[in-house]
Amino acid sequence: MWADHAIFWQVYPLGFTGAEPSGSAAREPLVHRLDQLENWLDYAIELGCSGLLLGPVFAAETHGYDTVDHFRIDPRLGDDQTFDRLVTAARSRGLRIVLDGVFNHVGRSFDAPPEWFRRSVDGSIEVFEGHEHLVALDHSNPAVVQYVVDVMCHWLDRGVDGWRLDAAYHVAPEFWRDVLAQVRPRYPDAWFFGELIHGDYAGYVATSGLDSVTQYELWKAIWSSLNDRNFFELAHALKRHDALVDTFVPQTFVGNHDVTRLASKLSDERHFGHALAILFAVAGVPSIYSGDEQAFRGIKEDRAGGDDAIRPAFPAKPSDLADDGWPTYRLHQRLIGVRRRNPWLVRARTTVEHLTNESVALCSIDGDQRLLLLLNLADEPRHFPVDLTDLAVIAHPDGASDQDPAVVPGNSWVLLG
Template sequence: MAPWAEHAIWWQVYPLGFTGAEATALPDGAPVRHRLRHLEAWLDYAVELGCSGLQLGPVFASESHGYDTVDHFRIDPRLGDDADFDRLVSAARRRGLHVVLDGVFNHVGRGFEVFRRAGADPAAAAWFRRAPGGADYDTFEGHHHLVALDHGEPAVLDHVVRVMDHWLGRGASGWRLDAAYAVPPRFWREVLDRVRPLHPGAWFVGEVIHGDYAGYVRDSGLDSVTQYELWKAIWSSINDGNLYELAWTLERHGELLPSFTPLTFAGNHDVTRLASRLDDDRHLGHALAVLFTVGGVPSVYYGDEQGMRGIKEDRAGGDDAVRPAFPGRPDELPGAGWPVHRLHRRLIGLRRRHPWLTGARTTLPHLSNRAAALLSAAPAGPDRRLLTLLNLGDEPYRFPPETFTGILTGTSPRGTARLAVLESSDPPPAPGDPALVPAHGWAVLGGR
């Protein structure tokens, strides 16, 4: 993995929604809309949040939502043109922000130029996978307008290599590979064997929902994959009052870290927002405390840092609620979201002050259904540890002395006074008594 990516914290943006772009492609001859410039006003906001990278959703010419690409070499006219892209990347780089692009290389829209030739051109037809029986082309998960590429076709491999090289050459720092799970891992390895020598500092993360994460990374050569198991465990264990689920998932999560660093998140463009997913608003901080104190490369989906709500629905347009337009400037956001923003800033700041958390293994020295202590420790080197305490109950919870044994070198159960509360819910634990966490409270403890 590129050294810069090891400690990245992403702000993920879905540009078509963020900029209020039209729902479908512009008609031929319509003037280009220079909406990527809208994002420039938000780069300082991302930096102030504590992020070091901008993870962009689809920006290439498409028929509608961006995942039905028709031209990988052209910025969607609803968003702008090459000059707008170059300007955005340059503005991001001046602020120390890396830019990662969304690459949709499993399927294309039916308006994709090669597909339009497929009926009369056998060489073009070879780009696309045939459905069982061979009467028609295969599609992505049954969506007729998304035609599946044939990843055994050399021309497809060449095309993806050219696309990646082109945009990395224009200043992108890496790629998020959409629906990577639907692509044979050997295809990515063949692509990366050709792209990495040209761009050795680039970072590549694949969208993988479930399965053998470590095996997919090993076989594909990717740097990372999306950690959906942890995403699900964070909110469902809190909602169900079953922190054993979180413990089980963190054990599996820890087994991944020696081989790669997963992309972790509490929300993204494809799922119901965290604030809508949680049954109790008081538990938002618990979810974020877990995200920012366990191993991984964390990502914040735009709007989540403002506590925005949105429910994904399984229908046409069902993603719209989680992909809203943002105003022209941060100071135009509603005032109600800024306390959640400040909470994100505090926890991201904690993360940045303890960069070893990227590879931290997390164990649970104390666990019950509704209370847990998460001990995150550096995998090697100096003895670095943080303890995250969670209380989902209606009464204050006192963690037993043995919870704190060993959190600091030489610390005994009597030595808990050496611990300091680094971050906490409001109200914080009782002064001088970090073992007592208030009802529906949480705290992150470290050494004084």
């Protein structure tokens, strides 16, 4: 499966291209903003990525997660021809494209029969998590099943490679099973993963037939263990992560369009590299949220417009980025390079070889392949009592000592393979 080798660069197109916040205000004239992304495709490839994970691109009322027409490109971004140009440009570079499918709910102005919507006991249309402008679809309705099948196939026909299924945690897994029963035979190479933030990940995948789900538990454990200087939390999460890999490969990340950016989430900026090293040293299909590779900052707030800070407009081309972000970009390149040279890591099992609150040794193994990550959060150097036989340093922060790889400087890390 091509997704076994995928490393995604995630882009939220409406924010990235500086589109107006209201879809209705932009329907005339048409603006081909998706063309701006072509300037960034080589940047993504040089970063080490092999795919684009695109946020909503369909006609919507505001932020894209309030879709009004899944068959139409949002006019703030362009039209079918604009989208086709992006697909062609991406394919010519070997980049896969996965689209964001918002099928749990739609915008209020979505044109559909009343029986397409889920009803509360009092007969009112249900809404998504208290958002009155986001109305929930009735997934028990065969017409809704067929609509989602038709949407997926329409865009797979136009050259996309898969779907991210937004808010899957609100959708019964049997719905995706019924949808994929019709889609997979036509597109056996397509990849489907759902947004799950809690619950029985493995059970949901088994029932739904999805290829993967988002690994929010690991995301939380990474930044939380670093902030609290408590690697016991990470060790616990990795044990559970390993169990998931027995049945499917989770989609992993340290940042996305829905959460405070990693550079703002961490209480000590020296631990940014620790988080990245963990991401790329353990099993999963990893993604990098655009801007995180430049150490962008941004805090998500629970209010109207609270996502704006984490979904900013980007400059016209990479050369217009600020100088101070490029060291973080190069750090990503080094760690993604390790990942690409060790593709077996996608299904590796990770064991904890040494553990204290402020230090941990993680050993990822697949057959006779082995990679060892040593992480130190203490202010002073730490000696790790681990077996380094046949291992050499393959990545470390600039300035880290490689004289004795078992001794890791304060607030540093070393990756050996």
